[in-house]
Amino acid sequence: MADLVLRAARIDDDIDPVDIAVTDGLISEIGPGLATTAPEDIDCAGRVVIPGLIESHVHLDKAFLDAERPATDGTLAGAIAITAELKRGFTVESIKDRARRVLDLAIMNGTTVIRAHPDVDPIVGLRGVHAVAELREEYRGMIDIQIVAFPQEGILRAPGTLALLREALRAGADVMGGCTYNERSVPDCRRHIDLVFELAAEFEVPVDMHADFADDASDPRFAMADYIAEATTRAGFGGRVTLGHMTSLAGRTREDRTATLARLSAAGVAVVPLPATDMHLGGRADTTNARRGIAPIRELWAAGITTAYSSNNIRNAFTPYGNADLLDIGLFLAQTSHLAGPADLTRVLAMATTEASRVIGIADSYGLRVGARADLVVLSATRVAQALLDRPDRCYVIKSGRMVARTTSTRQLLPAAHAVH
Numbered sequence: 305m306a307d308l309v310l311r312a313a314r315i316d317d318d319i320d321p322v323d324i325a326v327t328d329g330l331i332s333e334i335g336p337g338l339a340t341t342a343p344e345d346i347d348c349a350g351r352v353v354i355p356g357l358i359e360s361h362v363h364l365d366k367a368f369l370d371a372e373r374p375a376t377d378g379t380l381a382g383a384i385a386i387t388a389e390l391k392r393g394f395t396v397e398s399i400k401d402r403a404r405r406v407l408d409l410a411i412m413n414g415t416t417v418i419r420a421h422p423d424v425d426p427i428v429g430l431r432g433v434h435a436v437a438e439l440r441e442e443y444r445g446m447i448d449i450q451i452v453a454f455p456q457e458g459i460l461r462a463p464g465t466l467a468l469l470r471e472a473l474r475a476g477a478d479v480m481g482g483c484t485y486n487e488r489s490v491p492d493c494r495r496h497i498d499l500v501f502e503l504a505a506e507f508e509v510p511v512d513m514h515a516d517f518a519d520d521a522s523d524p525r526f527a528m529a530d531y532i533a534e535a536t537t538r539a540g541f542g543g544r545v546t547l548g549h550m551t552s553l554a555g556r557t558r559e560d561r562t563a564t565l566a567r568l569s570a571a572g573v574a575v576v577p578l579p580a581t582d583m584h585l586g587g588r589a590d591t592t593n594a595r596r597g598i599a600p601i602r603e604l605w606a607a608g609i610t611t612a613y614s615s616n617n618i619r620n621a622f623t624p625y626g627n628a629d630l631l632d633i634g635l636f637l638a639q640t641s642h643l644a645g646p647a648d649l650t651r652v653l654a655m656a657t658t659e660a661s662r663v664i665g666i667a668d669s670y671g672l673r674v675g676a677r678a679d680l681v682v683l684s685a686t687r688v689a690q691a692l693l694d695r696p697d698r699c700y701v702i703k704s705g706r707m708v709a710r711t712t713s714t715r716q717l718l719p720a721a722h723a724v725h
């Protein structure tokens with residue numbers, strides 16, 4: 305006997321619906337018409353079941369700051385400056401209060417794993433890391449949380465940060481972060497990257513950096529991808545390095561960026577576009593034909609680069625939108641990146657599931673397969689390729705075999721509607 309069985313679950317548009325049995329938090333059987341019984345038996349009736357969604361890049365500590373101070377100029381520099389001021393007033397409790405709102409929404413929207421990037425710098429110290437580490441315990445069994453030690457203010461530019469990063473890694477951060485462009489010169493950006501790799505090697509953790517976040521590469525501090533590819537190979541970190549944003553790639557010539565993408569691919573560097581932020585902050589100086597400002601998704605795919613997408617921020621100066629809903633962001637990415645049709649849309653959905661699991665290093669225990677952790681979401685859609693288009697309900701959200709959220713909604717077209725004019 306299993307603990308839970310999902311009946312008639314659509315997991316692939318090319319095969320008939322299957323049953324999924326869950327035992328001891330893991331998927332124990334998948335197949336048509338399973339004989340296995342379980343105390344919890346759910347008829348999916350052909351609805352789509354996906355593995356739990358993964359937010360591979362989100363700033364829990366800075367969420368919902370728009371209520372305290374709305375964005376002003378809409379630029380990256382402006383967002384960093386406003387947030388730096390607000391950070392001075394952060395307490396562990398105030399961070400947790402805002403972050404809980406994100407976590408609750410994320411769980412209800414089908415997210416089962418989050419990689420959070422709390423700031424670590426002399427302004428906020430380790431309050432962000434401590435707050436997220438406490439939430440990791442509070443939410444255990446509901447959602448898994450990885451912690452990236454993120455030097456938003458730079459490392460060389462903000463003296464004292466290096467020691468704080470080391471403390472953050474000792475205090476439970478799982479990943480070494482970076483903000484490669486927030487230094488004063490290209491040599492400092494390179495030194496920043498070298499320091500990130502040195503600390504990652506010292507603490508034996510993966511690397512996840514914000515990089516090349518500009519409209520184009522005219523300021524060379526925003527064109528560090530090639531140097532990062534080199535540093536990754538030098539450090540033997542292939543498969544353990546992720547870069548967020550990478551928007552300036554789209555502003556380079558095709559020939560130039562194709563060469564850079566080939567280097568990133570060969571070095572084993574993953575890329576995570578953050579479309580809600582990238583579109584909002586990008587193209588601000590363009591007076592005609594404002595650019596889209598998102599890394600070239602189809603070219604990332606073609607280069608064989610592991611590519612996920614994520615929310616980045618929820619309602620602050622960087623991104624004054626968001627409900628911690630990865631299907632919402634996925635549809636937005638498709639709409640803004642010329643991605644359409646069943647093959648593209650299925651791939652976009654995979655960017656928030658299986659590809660994201662590779663980005664954050666949990667692929668071994670993840671997915672719709674026997675032996676994987678039973679993180680599952682039942683959607684109200686009936687075709688995988690239309691899951692983004694349908695904006696479906698997350699009917700059931702299952703974390704490690706346990707139901708953690710449920711959505712029931714009713715829509716009704718009233719018969720009288722046609723008669724009223």
Ligand SMILES: [Zn+2]
Binds near residue numbers: 361421514
């Ligand atoms: Zn970010």
